[in-house]
Amino acid sequence: MGLSIPTIKDSEFEVAKTAVSRIYPKALEILEGLVRIPGIAWDAFDEQQLVLSAESVKDLFEGTEIFDEVEILQAHYGDGKLGAPAVVATRKAKNSRPTILLYAHHDVQPPGDESLWDSAPFDPEVRNGRLYGRGAADDKAGVVAHYAAVSALAELAGADFDLGLAVFIEGEEEAGSPSFKNFLSQYRDKLEADVIIVADSGNWSTTVPAITTTLRGLVSLELEVRTLGHAVHSGMYGGAVPDAMMAFIKIMDSIWDENGSVSILGLISNQTSDLVYSEDQLRADSGLLPSTLPIGTGGILPRIWTKPALSIIGLDYPSVALSSNTLIPSLKAKLSLRIAPGEDPERALEALKGHILAHNPLGAEISFGAVELGKPFSLGESGWAKSLAEQALELAYGHKSVDIGIGGSIPFIAELERVYQSAQVLVTGVEDPDSRAHSPNESLHLESFRSAILAQLLFLLGGNQISQQ
Ligand SMILES: [Zn+2]
Missing domain, CATH: 3.40.630.10 (Zn peptidases)
Incomplete structure (x- = not known):
């Protein structure tokens, strides 16, 4: 116009x-x-x-x-x-x-x-x-x-x-x-x-x-990770076969780089804001504990406004109270990925799934479940x-x-x-x-x-x- x-x-x-x-x-x-x-x-x-x-x-x-x-x-x-x-x-x-x-x-x-x-x-x-x-x-x-x-x-x-x-x-x-x-x-x-x-x-x-x-968008994804056909005694097989959590941890470890930034290839990250928001302010507002380090790099506002962020927001695994010396054969988790402005949720979902499948060093069986997408x-x-x-x-x-x-x-x-x-x-x-x-x-x-x-x-x-x- x-x-x-x-x-x-x-x-x-x-x-x-x-x-x-x-x-x-x-x-x-x-x-x-x-x-x-x-x-x-x-x-x-x-x-x-x-x-x-x-x-x-x-x-x-x-x-x-x-x-x-x-x-x-x-x-x-x-x-x-x-x-x-x-x-x-x-x-x-x-x-x-x-x-x-x-x-x-x-x-x-x-x-x-x-x-x-x-x-x-x-x-x-x-x-x-x-x-x-x-x-x-x-x-x-x-x-x-x-x-x-x-x-x-x-x-x-x-x-x-x-x-x-x-x-x-x-x-x-x-x-x-x-x-x-x-x-x-x-x-x-x-x-x-x-x-x-x-x-x-x-x-x-x-x-x-x-x-x-x-505004950031949202991709949430449920997944199941399986390494064993059934639960076995950890004393008998531990050390030779992995439980589901070990496989899951190895996958998830690849999702963040050493700074805690999301390292999934192909996701959009956007430009910085000129506004100043200090680490002290971030600590005060979020309740970050004194000994715990913030994650991400660059200005704090872009980290929370215009870059992707991934959290594990749910996990089905035996509770401490019900735990026994067992190698757990499978687990379910729910991942929440905040996506940058300009990102396409469908494309981000495919990138997330692709990353998980490509970073599975133990060859666990992985299946994906429910998905929610927000633009x-x-x-x-x-x-x-x-x-x-x-x-x-x-x-x-x-x-x-x-x-x-x-x-x-x-x-x-x-x-x-x-x-x-x-x-x-x-x-x-x-x-x-x-x-x-x-x-x-x-x-x-x-x-x-x-x-x-x-x-x-x-x-x-x-x-x-x-x-x-
Ligand atoms: Zn309102």
Whole structure:
């Protein structure tokens, strides 16, 4: 696309800032109201709360009076089960303007042990510039940031603006989005957009905004290793025939090099990040024991964001309590391979299997079992959305935005990419390193929340000026 990216003018910035100041107290009040609704999409919790939560979100977007349609939608999955209620609001683009899809989720994690909270999880409380409560950050702040930004857009650009919008507020993200795939295929047209803004991630800090540009993917593989037709006495045959564990250890030893980096040939490893994350910080955050060495080489962030990593996450073998002097004939293990952005999970799976079969010095019998594949994500460099978002973030936070990665996977993002192949997916959010999403004392940094609303408003105002002709 050869279209020019608008530059956000100082005067526009000032007007937007004033509009956000006006709407911010209301946005905070709305957020507090949403936090009071314990909408949890897990079977053990009251479904009615989720319905109530969806209805409140629907009322919110309906109240803006800028959408052609605001509805609560659900999709089936599995054997006849119905997914949680999602809110979808749509408005058609006019005059060749792009359509922007705003994603967030209104369901929350369960509160966990309430005694670990300093204030009740569903009774929001502001302390030291932060709003405490379950969902205050993840992801009701995302919902309200979308609401506040579109409301301010209508105020500044007039209700008749040209930009197309689709709002998709999911109701089951914390439960693993079981009906997401079906939802997208059923309502594909409603959610069709040129840019998708996912407000469910975070910033580098409360003052340094970020765009999440990469997510690792996942390959998990179960395998069985056999060396003997049956168990035998270790005193009679030990020393002449190997047990299954010896064969397994020899295979696994070849999978990491002397630094602990994955040495499977052909796997992609990506470039480094300029951000600094020290070994001390890594030790503090991960609980690495003082005498234990970290693994991998090069910068720490690329090791956890953009390079492969392999762990053995399950093993079927006799427990210590049940052990006897026996050569164990077979074992089962489950391997988890995190794959770099840009990697193809199918190809990585074949590389992993090929490596195991080729590094089996004892000639054990190997069979492969269950597989799970998750696609990685990486934001392409082309397209106007990222540069407009960088401008908007820098103005709103007063600091240049940085590109960050996530070492884990967010499967619904790969799904969005798969379904809307030409859309640019911008992963942003309001969380910061102290937000403690999913944990007791989850909280939202209020100044970052205000900046997030402003950044999003600036982005929408810029998008409203882009002609795709
Ligand atoms: Zn979330």
